[in-house]
Each structure stands twice: as structure tokens, then as C-alpha cells.
Amino acid sequence: MKFKTVKISEIDRQDHRFRFNLKPVDERILTGVKEAGVVQPLLVILREGRLILVDGWRRLEAALSCHMEELPVFELESRMGDLGAFQLAFFINYTQHRFSLAEKALAARRFLEFNLPAEEIIERILPLLELPPLKKTLEILLEISSLDGKSIEMIHRKDWKQATAELWLRFLPEERNWMLRLIERLTHNQQHELVETFYSVKKLTGVGPEIIVREKGLDRITGSLRKGESAAFDRLLAELRKITSPLRSRLSEEISEKIKELKLPLKVQVDYDPTLEKPGLKISFEARSAGQLEEIIKSLSENFSLNNWDSIFQLLNYRGD
Amino acid sequence: MDRLQIKKVWVDRKVESRPLTRQILERLGGCHVEVVDSLEGVLRAIRLASDPVGESKKNLYLTEQLSFIRPCPCSPGCVSCGYWNIDLDLNCPFDCSYCVLQSYLNYQPLTVAINRDGLERELEEFFQKKGRIPIRIGTGELADSLGLDSITSNAIFLTELFRGKEGVWLELKSKSARIQPLLEVKPPANVILSWSLNPQAVIDSEEKGTASLKERLEAAAAAFKHGYQVGFHFDPIIHYPGWKEEYSQVIVSIFKIIPAEAIAWISLGSLRFPHRLKLLARFRFPESMIYEHEFIRSPEGKYRYPRPLRLYLYEEISQIFSDYGAADKLYLCMESAEVWQAFMQKIKRGRRFIAFPFPWLS
Ligand code: SF4
Numbered sequence: 165m166k167f168k169t170v171k172i173s174e175i176d177r178q179d180h181r182f183r184f185n186l187k188p189v190d191e192r193i194l195t196g197v198k199e200a201g202v203v204q205p206l207l208v209i210l211r212e213g214r215l216i217l218v219d220g221w222r223r224l225e226a227a228l229s230c231h232m233e234e235l236p237v238f239e240l241e242s243r244m245g246d247l248g249a250f251q252l253a254f255f256i257n258y259t260q261h262r263f264s265l266a267e268k269a270l271a272a273r274r275f276l277e278f279n280l281p282a283e284e285i286i287e288r289i290l291p292l293l294e295l296p297p298l299k300k301t302l303e304i305l306l307e308i309s310s311l312d313g314k315s316i317e318m319i320h321r322k323d324w325k326q327a328t329a330e331l332w333l334r335f336l337p338e339e340r341n342w343m344l345r346l347i348e349r350l351t352h353n354q355q356h357e358l359v360e361t362f363y364s365v366k367k368l369t370g371v372g373p374e375i376i377v378r379e380k381g382l383d384r385i386t387g388s389l390r391k392g393e394s395a396a397f398d399r400l401l402a403e404l405r406k407i408t409s410p411l412r413s414r415l416s417e418e419i420s421e422k423i424k425e426l427k428l429p430l431k432v433q434v435d436y437d438p439t440l441e442k443p444g445l446k447i448s449f450e451a452r453s454a455g456q457l458e459e460i461i462k463s464l465s466e467n468f469s470l471n472n473w474d475s476i477f478q479l480l481n482y483r484g485d
Numbered sequence: 486m487d488r489l490q491i492k493k494v495w496v497d498r499k500v501e502s503r504p505l506t507r508q509i510l511e512r513l514g515g516c517h518v519e520v521v522d523s524l525e526g527v528l529r530a531i532r533l534a535s536d537p538v539g540e541s542k543k544n545l546y547l548t549e550q551l552s553f554i555r556p557c558p559c560s561p562g563c564v565s566c567g568y569w570n571i572d573l574d575l576n577c578p579f580d581c582s583y584c585v586l587q588s589y590l591n592y593q594p595l596t597v598a599i600n601r602d603g604l605e606r607e608l609e610e611f612f613q614k615k616g617r618i619p620i621r622i623g624t625g626e627l628a629d630s631l632g633l634d635s636i637t638s639n640a641i642f643l644t645e646l647f648r649g650k651e652g653v654w655l656e657l658k659s660k661s662a663r664i665q666p667l668l669e670v671k672p673p674a675n676v677i678l679s680w681s682l683n684p685q686a687v688i689d690s691e692e693k694g695t696a697s698l699k700e701r702l703e704a705a706a707a708a709f710k711h712g713y714q715v716g717f718h719f720d721p722i723i724h725y726p727g728w729k730e731e732y733s734q735v736i737v738s739i740f741k742i743i744p745a746e747a748i749a750w751i752s753l754g755s756l757r758f759p760h761r762l763k764l765l766a767r768f769r770f771p772e773s774m775i776y777e778h779e780f781i782r783s784p785e786g787k788y789r790y791p792r793p794l795r796l797y798l799y800e801e802i803s804q805i806f807s808d809y810g811a812a813d814k815l816y817l818c819m820e821s822a823e824v825w826q827a828f829m830q831k832i833k834r835g836r837r838f839i840a841f842p843f844p845w846l847s
Binding site: 297298303364408412415442443 | 768
């Protein structure tokens, strides 16, 4: 390994064969490079007369945006194979960052492309990546690594778990494309919930996300969601749950309606278990004086003559499908 | 009819020369055999298959088991029926889409405890200490009681161990119809042969490799004719369009061949599963629709049908059993106190039977 200073233009920036780190250049790196230049040399290797970057993409990008022309590098022996060079890059990064699922997927693909036997990836690399040492896991990682750039970027940026990515893989490319625009502003948990619900809806109805949204007249809600209106997420989920959880959606809607019709004083709150596991109602109220208390109790007892209470308990004790 | 498909037998060196090992290897004929020092090598082979759960069901591991008897853990927050388990085999050659063993056993191969003499000793102590409460005990929690019986003959082994023991009921619970050896011995009064039942449509789509409904019922009829008491488990009950008619037909077919008096117990349990199983089985069984049914996440973290639907399933099914005078044989498996109470009211049995719903055994 030789230390030297090279012109940035000498580095072939199109060759990404060793790249798997997806973290963007952040302020910290940028400030560091601006103030002190690139202190930690990049790792390069000579291939067919060109210098290929093995490690240091973020430093290179920071140097470019600071209009630097030269960089310090360690040049690896060119007789070192691609697998050896990649292993070096992998372990340098391994000690410095926690990898996202997308990065793990790209790393697994690189290892395989550089001819590390699948068994070795499964038994040696996957445990390092905190993944179960299963062939199935490797297969899933490889599938993830073949997704389009936008999906990979989302999986990385929102730190998706394997369960979300596995569901994502079951959609067609055009369905993923449509959903990407819908979910990009959501948190990972919200993304998971929506992706899983769309998966169930698709399985139950045989219809993809975009079509079901159109068929059910939900375009306005999805439009709001794309604009970043957070309440639209709950509304969309509630609508889709009419398909995936019809019984609970219907009962909850009816119970809420009956409670509303009771026109209880503002300070009285009626709650029930939204899973419907417990058939009871919880009624709570706040009174700040004996007079207020009397007033609330009076209005509640007047309310008891309404049939709605009975209907609410009937709904809570409903049996059926 | 169910048939064993063993790809390879792994023999733990500790049991290599035991007679039961020899007997099993002989029965398996030309199967590929490897002697190993630990389970690790077996697990390695399984992990390197694309479908490790499926692979675990094709690899047989003959080994020793440290202990055999334990109380059934039931499910947190549910009313326990006081069952006891014997872990003689682990894992099952059948492949039901809803089977919790897929995620519970961590790719454990089909495992047979060769040191079953150890169970004999443990049972002696268990019988002595058990007190006066009637005990129900079985091998069907971490395995199918008859799934590997064609090579182990454990059913006969157990039957003889329990013969004449007072106040203890051994249950052999299965989805297999292979009971011939049990028909060649005098049936002990305390050995119950039981079958998990579902409509044939559910068996076809969700219970790969198991005996058909007709075969299970014929086996139950043969067991009854031979003098055994039988049991039935409607667990998991699956909700789908037309479920009521199809379950009702199953129940009608039971009573065409077996009188209510010959039935020791009937359990009802609706489809439920932990989150881990959903992640795994949803993609192992891409054709199955059961993971897309309507569920709630119960307090213990399992997915279950919502309570209104569960009660509906139980009450409708129990009504049919009532028509045949068999409602008092029913109990619920892994259900909340709320559901038990509502159910007991419906079938007009007092609350006191919740803690031990088998008064006829006392
Ligand atoms: S028969 Fe029982 S133990 Fe075997 S796969 Fe089916 S549910 Fe699981």
C-alpha cells in the first residue's frame, strides 16, 4: 500500500464497483474538509490503468464541493483482488457505521459478485451484519439490492426493517413507484403500516394500490398525503381498513356514531377498547365544583333514557362476522 | 394418506448404538445417515436451504432429551386448561400454514428422543407426585403425536406406560390416520386418541401432508370400535365464506360414526399466531389467505380474530354440538377469561368449570 497525493481527475468516479455505503455527505464532513482538507486518505486501487475508489466516497464528494483538486490516497497493491479490496472497504466501514438494510443488501451483493462463496457470506458475513445466518436472508438481501435506486434510497433513508422490505418486494415495479411518492414523507412505522395494509388489500382484492385508491375514490386523501398533510395518513388507513378489518371498522364506526348522538356534555368522555376485546365502556368526566358535578350527573341520567346506551352495549357485545 | 419424506438422518453419537436408533434406521431403509457430535452440523445444513422450515421437516435427528414432562405454558393472559406436555418428538413432518412450530422451534429438525427410558423414570415420579387432581397429558404440543410413529412406535410405548394409571389421561393428538398398531393392543381406558379436524377445503389449502378429513374420521371410527375413547380439536377454526356450513358438515359426520358418550373432550380454538410466525409463514405459503384475515393484536402480542367473531365461531359451533348432546364436552383453548365466561354462559355451564372444564374426569 502506497501513500500519495493524486489529482481528483485521476480517480474514475464512474466505477462504483466497491461502493455500498449510502450515507450522504453531511455537514460534519463538509466542515471538516473545508477547514482542514481531507485528512484521512482515500483508499484506491489501480485497474486497467485507472484509479478506482475503494473507500472514501463521502470525502471525495466533500472535496469536490470544496473545489479541491488534489487528495491524499492510499493506493492498494494492484495485484490485490477485488474481493480483498472490498473486504478492506467493508471492514473499515464496519467499525465506523451502523449499516442500513439497504447497505447490508449492497454489501452482500458485492461479496457475491467478487466471488465470496454464498456459504461464507451466510455463515460469516450475515452474523456480522446482525442478520440470521440463513440462505433465505441472503436471497432477500440480493432481491433488495436489485431494486431500483429510489427504493434503495428510501429503504436506507428511513432505515427500513427486513419485514417492510420483504413486503415491498411483493409489489410490481410500477406499484412500488406509485407508492414511493405516497409514502416518502412518512416515518418508517407509518410506511410499514401502509405498505402492509396495501399488501393485504392487494391479496384480498387482487387489485394493486393505485387502482384500489381510484376505485374507492380515495384520490383526494392520497393527494393530501403526498402534500405532507399528516392527518391524511390516518384517514387513508381507516379507509383501507374497511377492506382488511371490515368487522371492526363497521362496529367502531357505529359505536362512535351512537356516542356522538348522545350529545353528552363536553366534559364527559366515553371510551371503549378499540380492539373490542373488552366489552365495557369507560365514562370519565371532570367537575370543578359540586354544582358542576351535579349538573353532569343529571345530564348523564337524563341521557340514560335514550336508547343509544343500549345500542352501544349491544354493539360492544356483538357476535357475528 | 400422509407419508414420511426423510432426506437425511443425523444420529447423535451418544445414541448411535441404542436399539431404538437401530430400529428407526432399519425402518427408514436406504436413507442417507450421518453420525454427528452435536446439533450444530444439522442446523447448518438446514440454514443453507432456501426454505429452512421446510428443510427442517426433511431432516431427522436422533438424540437424547434431557427432560420430558412440563406443564403446558398456555398463553399469557389466557385461561389455562391445566394440560401437561410430554416432549418425546420435536417438530412435525406435516406442514400446516398456521403451525406455530415454524417460528417456535428455530429450525430444529424432526427430533426423536432415543432415551425414552428416561421418560419412563420421569413418569414414575410424576405419577407418584401428581396428587388427586385428574391430569391430562399429551405429546401433541411440539409435534404431532403420530407424525413419526411409523418409525418410532412411540404411541404403543406410551400407551403401555399409561395403562392402568389412575387419574391420568394420556392424549395422542394427530392429523394422521396411521393408528394400526394401536388397534392391535387392548385399549386402556385412560388413553384418548384425538384428531384435529377442519373442513376438507381447509385441509387442502392449509394442512399440507396430513390425512384427509375422511381418513381422520375413519381412523377415529376404528379407534372407537376398538374401544378407545376419542377426542376432537377444532383448532384452529378458520373463518372464511361458507365456514358455518362446512364446519357443521364435519360435526354431522362425527356423530354419524361416533356417539357423544365415546368422546372424551372437544376443544375449540380460533386461528391465532405470534408476529414472528406471520413474518415467516406469509411468504412460505403465498397461496394461503389466512394471514390476511381480520385480526386484532391481543395483549399477549398474538394476532387473533376480534372477540365478536371468535365468540360467534364458538357459539355457532357449540350449538351444533349441543344438538348432539355433546356441548358439555367442549372447552376453549388459549382464550381470555372474558370469552370463556361469555361462552360458558351460552352453553349453560357454571363459572366453576372454567378452572377445570372436565368435570366428568373427576
Ligand atoms: S400437524 Fe400440528 S404440529 Fe404438525 S405442522 Fe400441522 S399444526 Fe404443526
